[in-house]
Amino acid sequence: MSPTDVDIENLPDTLRTALEQGSDGPLNAICNAHAPPDLSDALETLPEDQAVAFFQRLESACAAPVYAHLEPDHQSRVLAALDEQQAADLVSALSLDDAVAVIDGLGDEHADSLMETLPAESQEAVGSLLAYPEESAGRVMTPEYVTVQPEWTVNEAMEHLRANHEVAETVNTVFVTTAAGELLAWVRLKELLLARPWNRVSELMHTDVASITAEEDREEAAHRISHYDLNVLPVVDDQGHMLGIITVDDVMDVLRAETTEDFHRMAAVGDVVLSLRDASMGLLYRKRIGWLLILVVVNIFAGLAIAHYEAAIESVVALIFFLPMVIASGGNTGSQAATLVVRSLAINDVRLRDAWRLGGKELGVSTALGLTLAAAIWLSGNWLGSLEVANAIALGMFLVVVFGAMFGMLLPFALTAMRMDPAVASAPLITSVIDIVGILIYFGVAVAMLGL
Amino acid sequence: MSPTDVDIENLPDTLRTALEQGSDGPLNAICNAHAPPDLSDALETLPEDQAVAFFQRLESACAAPVYAHLEPDHQSRVLAALDEQQAADLVSALSLDDAVAVIDGLGDEHADSLMETLPAESQEAVGSLLAYPEESAGRVMTPEYVTVQPEWTVNEAMEHLRANHEVAETVNTVFVTTAAGELLAWVRLKELLLARPWNRVSELMHTDVASITAEEDREEAAHRISHYDLNVLPVVDDQGHMLGIITVDDVMDVLRAETTEDFHRMAAVGDVVLSLRDASMGLLYRKRIGWLLILVVVNIFAGLAIAHYEAAIESVVALIFFLPMVIASGGNTGSQAATLVVRSLAINDVRLRDAWRLGGKELGVSTALGLTLAAAIWLSGNWLGSLEVANAIALGMFLVVVFGAMFGMLLPFALTAMRMDPAVASAPLITSVIDIVGILIYFGVAVAMLGL
Incomplete structure (x- = not known):
């Protein structure tokens, strides 16, 4: 069964006990049994050396989603305490948009040295996202998505999705592009599933597709997702070619941060005090x-x-x-x-x-x-x-x-x-x-x- | 292709011209070519009699999603101007959670007389949702969803989803319950799709399922969806039986309203001024x-x-x-x-x-x-x-x-x-x-x- 509220309340103590034991078994069991956001909340309340030990002792597969949910200043401090190989493994295991956010939050020097330890492929992908302006849609998008083409049959489309599901962050909404990558339309995974295998994608797709260019403000991306009740918004270049997607959970974080910024400005507090609990x-x-x-x-x-x-x-x-x-x-x-x-x-x-x-x-x-x-x-x-x-x-x-x-x-x-x-x-x-x-x-x- | 920003900017004029013509053809074409949130924004800028004419002349299938996106006070005024049959058709065509929100926003008398004109089935469903406390999770949930059971094969589960897709608001995340309806786990539609047909649902499902009881505050539902990065949150009764679902788009509206309330209270403005533009x-x-x-x-x-x-x-x-x-x-x-x-x-x-x-x-x-x-x-x-x-x-x-x-x-x-x-x-x-x-x-x- 799922953890109860009491389990979540006691999670810091449970984690501390497991971290004080020699064997990694109990720690792995805890990591698998709890949701990453609950684990990251609990780790933020522990002394820094214990939080660091958590990431040193666990496999990246279980630790990375937890790391992704830490507050930015905790992320930076944990990363600084890990050795070079551990840091590179952890960051490589993050989804690309999370990796960009982490590297973005580091000082220039630290960011450069971390980038050098990453696999060449990640280096290139992270670098191209970091080239977009700060607070732009390009900075928060992920380039990990799959698209289908209008002339494909439903059967071909489903085969393509099955073959590429590991690189795609979400496939609930599938975007339809030309062979050259120009964004044309969208179709629900549900609709592909319910259609006959020999139907063409073009018969099912919806052409009223909302999108945003990579240079636009990320807040505009949040407004568009909220306005059109979307789960995912495609990001395009000036010629309408698809570059990535922004998902609703990323946007909720953006909206929360922007709203907090507004609250603080209205009270004449400077920017960047995002967590009162953690601020020194x-x-x-x-x-x-x-x-x-x-x-x-x-x-x-x-x-x-x-x-x-x-x-x-x-x-x-x-x-x-x-x-x-x-x-x-x-x-x-x-x-x-x-x-x-x-x-x-x-x-x-x-x-x-x-x-x-x-x-x-x-x-x-x-x-x-x-x-x-x-x-x-x-x-x-x-x-x-x-x-x-x-x-x-x-x-x-x-x-x-x-x-x-x-x-x-x-x-x-x-x-x-x-x-x-x-x-x-x-x-x-x-x-x-x-x-x-x-x-x-x-x-x-x-x-x-x-x-x- | 999708409407451009200029099309959306000109939408009020386009609508006015179409409303002034005798034939309903151009009006239908506009309704089909634009997203409901853009149409509702445009209608809010038109004189009231033109906005009412829009809902009198269009089929409910196209008009209902537009109506659902109107601000609450516009919704009430349009409804009051429609005749009994038109009003009943429009409200019946809304999704259940939207219908509850509309009826909730009317005065007691008007709400009662509207309820009486609804089909018996809708009356019962709306009535049971209105029985939950104000601002509770029960009030914003929709009881239109499909679930699968752990002992079913993937093939059986997919058949069940295909057969019930019309009653379900979303099937991107599918919840797993016992035959008696007790919430056990969740599984992604994507995972069912990629599994072998003879696999059991129990082999794929995740038991770390977050949920909320119907009596809890809707703001808590919003926090839980945001905290766990969910697209949909199941609502249960005190015994853990599933009652409905709350989707992320509903929650974004809740968060926006609650945040606006906080802003206004902080400046010593009373509650309920949600739209400055429309407030008298x-x-x-x-x-x-x-x-x-x-x-x-x-x-x-x-x-x-x-x-x-x-x-x-x-x-x-x-x-x-x-x-x-x-x-x-x-x-x-x-x-x-x-x-x-x-x-x-x-x-x-x-x-x-x-x-x-x-x-x-x-x-x-x-x-x-x-x-x-x-x-x-x-x-x-x-x-x-x-x-x-x-x-x-x-x-x-x-x-x-x-x-x-x-x-x-x-x-x-x-x-x-x-x-x-x-x-x-x-x-x-x-x-x-x-x-x-x-x-x-x-x-x-x-x-x-x-x-x-």
Whole structure:
């Protein structure tokens, strides 16, 4: 039977016990009985020397899929601890797309020396994939696939698939190409199976074939697979010749990584902190201090704006009391608007051409939000201060909220138009800018209306 | 050949032209030539009466997959505009899991009257799926699948699959059960295909079968499919009998919706704004005003805290100048920490039991961040004010940053421990709490050190 949740929970202890024994038998039994992702999760919790021993003592056939599921920094550290032959065996046993990901994650020197120890055939295949731009579809595709041709009979096609099943990562969907490799159509393995042996592939195939070129962004590959509900997407060159395939499980990893990147950018954390659990203190410090220092500098201007209105503060102390409420409301409304747009841009719900329409809608929404919040602060102002002060802070609130909302809504579009990642419009950045402009609007209105 | 990007870009116009013609021929041709997700995207941009006409004039066989890809609110509006028979035909032509999703999205009354018009068989199947809890695995599974038994020969298994291929949504992975339906193992269609006809299924099958019970959360189903790189996950009852399957494309939609929900909660936007493009102004207003009003109330305390230190502000005006910088730094550090934890909890990188270890790590990281930021502000303070003032604001900065980081890191864990969604620890909420505590810490330190 399959391992239970309790077995999986205890897997680190089970592994540790097996690693402390002299014989490799129990270790092999564990490796065969558990799914690779569970084994890699368990190994990540063990001390590094035990994780390394696991890969030293097991055959590559069982160890490679486990290695493929380790987090990138664990992969690099294990590889560095193995001797040259062990490392080469392990990497050669990976599927090509996984091997590329591993080598990609190493420093240049280490990558070069590892490449030299690989068999000539793997060297060439890995090298050609590494030639594609970073984060492109070409980098995550695998060139291990089989295709059939339209003029073949079902019988010929099935024979071809049987003969080539070992080189192909998936054959659930089979692509149909010309003899020269030009992508024409796709056919389900199921359909070949159910057809009569003398039928032609051309009678069964579907010509509505989605594809992507190798130079396009891997995120676009993820969108296309998700949009068309595919299990596998063919990758082609500019002339439409097939180069490889991208499978849905690779794409789920891409989407998860890109989404995490968006989350972190939105909170002004630098890139590449993909696992909080494994990140070192030094890495976390470096990824966070940059934006914090930049924002300190931005907030100097907020200080200057307040200092500029020192006289106004001294004559009407109620103004400083309501300041945090007004400024925070502007920042909060702006963060809401920015988050809505950034997420909608990320999932293609909204595109750049929608900017004006959505800006118009946000003007309506933020007017309503601003009026509600102005009413709330007017009531408190009237209760705590005077009618004149209440009118001034209510108008200030309204203007700051509308400004915050419009800034939060339009900044991500502006970044997109400049071909930058809209997620750079982080909540802290937006809040800081709204702080400064908000202080100027708030005191400017107060000075004008109260005649200070 | 397959439609080009330009064809897809022009699809709304092409559809409009076809809908304005009397004959249904061109409309049928368009429906057959394009992928359902592209057609549904195009229909969503057309006026409602044209979108409705599309479903009135086309056969269900072509229209149903297009309908399945519409956004939920478009689905409801189209259904309401169709007559009873058309609506029943369309819903009956959907796959069962899609039909459940549509009926689930209707109001109770409308759902009941639609159910009554469905064929008895569909009524029963849809009803049994709707009996599972909301957002459970049972609600998103489809009960349309075929299984094989371990004692069957490969030939018998293949015959069974051929005979039942029309009822099964996918047969790329075939599950193996006892005659009573107890889930035992899985086998790839490819493996059955490559084996000799007289082999037994039991010789080919894999017993490391991941599954989920129907009552578990659909998000857990998504995690399991992603973790084990599956195309399909079997759903079982408490006794391990198979009830249905969940496919990877359904799960990608679940993950996308859950992630969007997290993004929006982090920015203090209420739930259910899944498409910014389609959301009405009224909906956007209602989903945003609640948290904004709550945060205004919270910020009253920030105002009170400032008012409390009025005397200190009047005697050392430099204090108000540096206030925004210190408070914003605390809020920014806290947002970073909260976002890192919320995202890591969402992707199972981190669990509740990691709270103390990560809290310890954050104490180290935030000490380093606090020291850096304190040094930066000390330099500005020394330049603009005096050494005493610089010392006081630097200590204030350090304490506020460490407090902000620890609060941002631990609040999501505390919410998880109370079985609440950690994403409720939104950046605006954290910022507002840090505003109040930060003002008290900052002025408290200043008053104590400067003897005000």
